[in-house]
Amino acid sequence: MTLTTKNIPQTQAKKKLDLSVMLSPWIVPLAIVGLWQMISSLKLVAPHILPAPTKIAATFWLLLANGELLNHLVVSGERVLVGFLLGASVGLVLGIVTGFSKLMQEIVDPSLQMLRTVPLLALIPLFILWFGVGEFGKVLMIALGAFFPIYVNVFLGIRLVNIQLYEVTGLLQYSFKKRLTTLIMPSAMPNILLGIRLALGASWLVLVVSEMMGTSAGLGYMIQDARAYSQTDIVFVGLVMFALLGKLSDSLVYTIERKVLKWQDTFKG
């Protein structure tokens, strides 16, 4: 009997670059913008309530050209990046520690879970009292927002490691390091990546709120400042920026996810 074959099995059916598949996510937004433009052109709503998409696009272009938008973007981007990295790394380390050690779990986890139930935004007044309105308090807020999704998911990912595979690494005498890199981490990766996605979302959220109180630069400030002067078109530019940035960071993680988790044998719809 021969069960051998020279053909390596197809790991992934090659997807055709179908035009309709590429366009399908755009149908709903384009329809809304079209309708919106029509409403504005017919002057059904006052422009300071709902400016026309063309007007928003023009403002967007103007702010881009005079460098104002880029300036706000860099300031906000820096805050999110530093805050996210800080929160994510602390979350990763604590998640690993509590995931591995039952003792550490019992010592650390109950307090963290209690802290987690406090609405993050309720801490902002306290942070302003403690750290003022400077960069430090903002970055710390963002870090806190990014911390919990990562911590919870890393912990969960480690606890979901298959006990049967763990037994195999014992029989094959894996070192602790090998066990961590070849069993625990790959196995926890779906949860870790989910944690990163949720943490990025939380980071942007906390950023906007923290930028709306006491600062002189950043996308959140730009929106807040425009509101004060009833510049609704600039408010919309800010919203579009957040939508784009959020989508961009999410897609980035999603791309990594698809690459790293291609071994997964799950329902793909």
Next chain:
Amino acid sequence: MSKNTLVIENLNKVFTTPNEQVIALKNVELTVEQGEFLTVIGPSGCGKSTLLKIIAGLDVDYTGKVELDNKAIYGPSLQKGFIFQEPRLFPWLTVEKNIAGDRSLKDPTIKQQVAELIKLVKLEGFEKAYPRELSGGMAQRVSIARALLRNPAILLLDEPFGALDAFTRSHMQEVLLNIWQTNKTTMIFVTHDLDEAVFLGQRVIIMNPRPGHIKSILPIDLSFPRKRSSLGFQEMRRAVLNEFEKVEEETYTIGAGI
């Protein structure tokens, strides 16, 4: 005594539950020489898997003597390979990486050994396949290759083909015999399938439950390759069956193989 002999003397194992004490193994005596193929058969609860786990070092809570190569077994080691009923492969690793495990395929020696093992278990062409792309029999062959890469003196198999269909199972038995004849690894093969026990073993250990103990050891004096339809095979099969039927007080249901 030759090298890598497994010696078990007066082995006793008791499971303690809150309500009672269950004697899982009582006074087990067994000596297995290097290169022998042993099959262990018995109804569920006879302690055959417990015995295997003790030999593997997965269970060290016992009394008595269990020695491999004159050294007491106190934990798992690479000397003792273990095959579970499930293949237990890492789903994120390809076939060759699963076999290599904690060893690096960048090492040419390892790469060479893995390639040879893939050939031995007849999986050429599937080096880069992921476990989800393999059938049950193929996956189990990967797990056997993974154990063999560690060059064990003894391979412990706990109903490894129990989840496979009859055709795949008989193919796997031939693959295993081929490995045994090539590598001269000692095999201790636990099964609940009478045909499998007689087809593979040079000796068949018959175990009975309550308390788990070795009832008898039957040598199977048939040369390899064996034919299931031959008269000699049928006689040995009947002899093993008779051993079970001697116990009249209890009725056992043994696997569909009977």
